[in-house]
Amino acid sequence: MENEIKEFFRQTxxxxxxxxxxxxxxxxxxxxVETIKAYHDREIRRTRRIFLIVFAAGLLLGGxxxxxxxxYPVRMPDAPTVIESPWFWPVAxxxxxLAVGCPMLLTRRISPTRFLR
Amino acid sequence: MTREEFISLATAEQESLRRFLLSLCGDPAEADDIAQDALVNAYVASGSFRGAARFSTWLFRIAYNCFIDRLRGRKMQTSPLETPAAQAVPGPDATDGRFHHEDLHRAIGRLPDKERAALLLFYMEDKPVKEVAAILEIPAGSVRAYLTRGRQHVKEYLEKWKTR
Incomplete structure (x- = not known):
């Protein structure tokens, strides 16, 4: 019976x-899809590179x-407890x-889905 | 999996996948569109395919999910298949010679989605119950229940039409 039904389904x-x-x-x-995938991979690599550069620069500047x-400690007249360096402002x-630029660079990524539109 | 490997595997399954989707939704253009979506989704996810299941099972599962998504998203209406071939093939138990392929697909088209999918996979695509269960992501016992119910429903519909 099952085979008959199967045969019937197959015929029709x-x-x-x-x-x-x-x-x-x-x-x-x-x-x-491959084009989008390649673009996406490139973007991920680029983001990773930017992140590493920004991270290294942040460490260097912080250090x-x-x-x-x-x-170079300098005692501020207005705030006697705060020690400031003449280099403080340039580095700050x-x-x-860098802090503002980093998220901007990271979020500048263009969505790969725009190719699908 | 490279693109060439994927295409060669997909080509082997293409016809049966399209036939299944065509029987499932009734509209050839819609069926092909779902098949394309399913194959693209499968290609995107092919990195995660570890070969634990058969490629065809995996592909059919993706296709069935695409069909369900489309059904939910667009409120797609499934319709009975109507092709010129529908009038040509008589059933084996046709006593009056007027029982047509079209009747069977009309009857199948009126079944609930899972029941219809289970019947088509088991009878038309000749997939074992275990594989049907894996595709529909339900237990094998439920597949057997769907098959029994589906057979009964098809029989009832066909009898109703025959008596008209």
Whole structure:
């Protein structure tokens, strides 16, 4: 009985349209996926590189700021408990620019999905 | 998995996948679109395919999920398959010679989605119960229940039409 039903289903199974155009479209879609994948991988590598550079620069600047604060202490007249270095402001400004620039650089990534639109 | 490897595996499954989707949703254009989506999704996820399941099972599962997503997202209406071939093939138990392929697909088209998918995979695509269960992500016992119920439903529908 089961085999009869199977045979009947097999006999009445619909035939899909021409496979050539289907395969061509599939190839085109897979090629597009590969382009997006390659772009995405490139973006991930770029982001990772930027992150490493920013991290290293942050460490260097942080170290430099700490070193100058220790090496060139200056007592501020208005705030007697705070010790400041003449290098404090240049290093602090550079650090702030880096802190603002880092997220900007990281978020500048263009979404790969824009290719799908 | 390289693109060439994927294409060679997908080509082997292409016809049966398209036939399954065509029987499932009834519209050839929609079925092909779902098949394309499924194959692209499978290609994107091919890095995670470890060969624990058969490639065809994995692919059919993705395709079935695409079908369900489309059904939920677009409120797609499944319709009975109507092709010129539908009028041509008589069933083996046709006593009056007027029982048509179209009737069977109309009857199948009226079944609930899971029941219909289970019937098509088991009878049309000749997949074992275990594989059908893996594709539909349900226990094998449920597949057997769907098959029994599906057979009963198809029988009822066909009898109703025959008496008209």
């Amino acid at each position: 199974a619909p035939t899909p349209a021409d496979p050539t155009s289907f395969t061509l479209e599939l190839n085109a879609r897979l090629a597009a 430099a700021l700490a070193a100058f604060l220790i090496l 400004i550079a650090g702030t620019l």
